Amino acid sequence: MTLQSLTRAWEPMSYGFLDASAKREIRRKMLKAIAVPGCQVPYASREVPMARGWGTGGLQISCTLINPRTRIKVIDQGADDSVNAASIRKFLARVSGAPTTNDALEADLIQSRHRVPEEVLREDQVLVLQVPNPEPLRPVQPNMSIARQMHADADYGRMWLQLYEQIVRSGRVMQGASYPSLVNGRFVMTPSPIPRWDVPKLHMARHLTILSAGREKRLHVVPPFTRVEPLVFDDVPYRVEDHGGLTCQRSGARGYFMNEIPQDDGSSIHEVSDSDLGVKTIRRREGEAVAIGATWYENGEMTS
Structure with a gap:
């Protein structure tokens, strides 16, 4: 037996770009995040050929999960043809050999920036959301050490106060995207900068949703059939954007975002x-x- 027989032939790049050690670590952290829905789990965010803040967190998750049979869909603000979506889709296909698609029904893995597809996702599909800021307490508590202690104590009083102040000053909750939501009755998360329209899609959904912030080096997960409840007062109901009466000028579609x-x-x-x-x-x-x-x-x- 020789050392050469125990090692693989040299390759210029690991499959899926990330090395095996990075993938193992991310998989372990994803399993932990699935076990504790909504809890932020730190991970060693690696360098990828993309500037931080442009989807590096979602890209690392996709590179970890992808295989040659995974059909990939990448969207940016709902669009398949934006520069960001096209670049990420091309990169994932190049480093994995996986097929790509624009159809949400055909995709196995959907990586998205700031939107959840309008078509209902299935149990065998995974949604990866890019997250610029995973910490919902940052607007009310900039000290991250104290914010993590607040999560541990389930101390979200300041968030309720912030929402109350918005109602008092403006007559309604002004929070638009990244609406703070309670996951499984325990942790408050920020569901990526998706609009309020998309937050109810995560509640008791059949698919797995993984939210990853590469710059902040944290990920959190909404497992299938998990409660996701926006923070609302009993007498001020949650409202989505009033787009029900709008019609798409190109397609004629009506009643969507x-x-x-x-x-x-x-x-x-x-x-x-x-x-x-x-x-x-x-x-x-x-x-x-x-x-x-x-x-x-x-x-x-x-x-x-």
Whole structure:
């Protein structure tokens, strides 16, 4: 027996870019985060060929989970064709040999920046959300050592006070994206900068959601069939964006989250934020047999 027989041939890069040690560590941390839903778990965030703050946390999770049979979908603010989404999708395909898709129904692994697809995800799908700031207490407690102690004590009084002050000053809760939510009745998390529209999609969902912040070196998880409840007062109900009456100017889709596009004359038109859903709607309108899955919302109202 020789040393050479016990080692693999030299390769310029590990499969999936990350080395085996990094993947083992991230897998262990993901399992811990699954066991304690909503709890922030630190990990040794590695360097990847992308600037921190542009999706390095989500990219490391995807590189850890990916294999040659994993079908990948990457979206950025709902769009499949943005520069960020296209770059990450191309990188993941190049380092893994995995196929890619724009269809949420065909994907096994969906990496997203700031949106959850409109079509309901299945049990066998994994959603990876890029998170710039995983700490919901940072606006009320900038000292992270004290913030972690507050999480340990389930001391979220300052967050409730912040929401109360918004109601007193503005008549409603002004928190838009990253709405603080209680996971499994224990930890408050920030669900990435997804809009309020998307937060109810995480509640008792069938899919696994992994939220990772590469710059902050922390991840947290929402396992399947886990309660995710936005922080609200009993007499001030949670409200999503009022997009139920808006119609997509290109596809005609109605009742979904829309992007507002200002026009030269001062008016605005709207396009459905989930670009794949818009493309499917157009293709179906033109007579193609296109499968559109069940959606979380219908006419602006949650279906379940």
